[in-house]
Amino acid sequence: QGQEINLTTLQLPQLKMLHDQFDSEIEYLTSSMQSLKGAQTQFESSKRCLLKSMTPENEGKSVLVPLTSSLYVPANLVDTNKVLIDIGTNYYVEKNISEAEEFFKRKSDYVKQQMEKFQPILQHKFKTRQLIVEVMQTKL
Template sequence: MASQDGPQLQQVDLTKLSLPQLTQLRQQLDQELSVFQESLQTLKIAQQKFQDSGDSLEKITPKAEGNPILVPLTGSMYVPGRIADANSVIVDVGTGYFVQKDIDGAKDYFRRKVNYVTEQMEKIQVLGLEKSKIRDAVMDVVEIKFQAQLQLQEAAAAAAAEKS
């Protein structure tokens, strides 16, 4: 439902909304903003993972063939091993599928992934900026309305005091 409200939102004159409506709108915007923040966090982690995988490929060169390595069997147990084939690696492409790629192909794969994730992050940042602008506008209107109400009350109190 929130997404349906989005496009119409800009056409609504904020000053015509009541205080409770404005507060609700602000809460909704806050929620959406925190969703964006979470998504950004998740994407950042993904970006880092792809980056790390790509970087570690730099260490695998044809010269490295036969080099001893420690293979993690579990998080805390390693067995010694030897690099048998330094020309290709097996890459996890998602949903349980793994593909054998040569080093350059794998590097390219991770580069593409990092680029894709970065693109998505930029998109979300733009959206987030727009939303927070709307949020600021809502906050301003809330402040104005609140002040107006306060003045009204003060005036009423002053009038009452004058009478008595």
């Protein structure tokens, strides 16, 4: 790491090894990016849901609460200013709407930041792999 290697000096088997290594790194990073994207979407949709549904005018309205993905029970929305948020490892925290919104925004921004950090690294790996393929072709 940090040390430069001239690809053209490498033998075909070594190039193949390097190529496979980049392949698995790219695969790993791509799937990580996908999970980050998924997490971001969830935070955003939770935030949207919060702002759209948890309003004072919706207080007392009836809702259907999912017990499983196919079983719903009727309920009444009692308090539209308090929610419980899952902060991870089985801990839940009571928050009011503006605190909750802030929470989701913070999380979403954090995930976005992580993605922006990984994007150039991934791009660079793609480029390097392409370069390796090109060198391999000249050696065939």
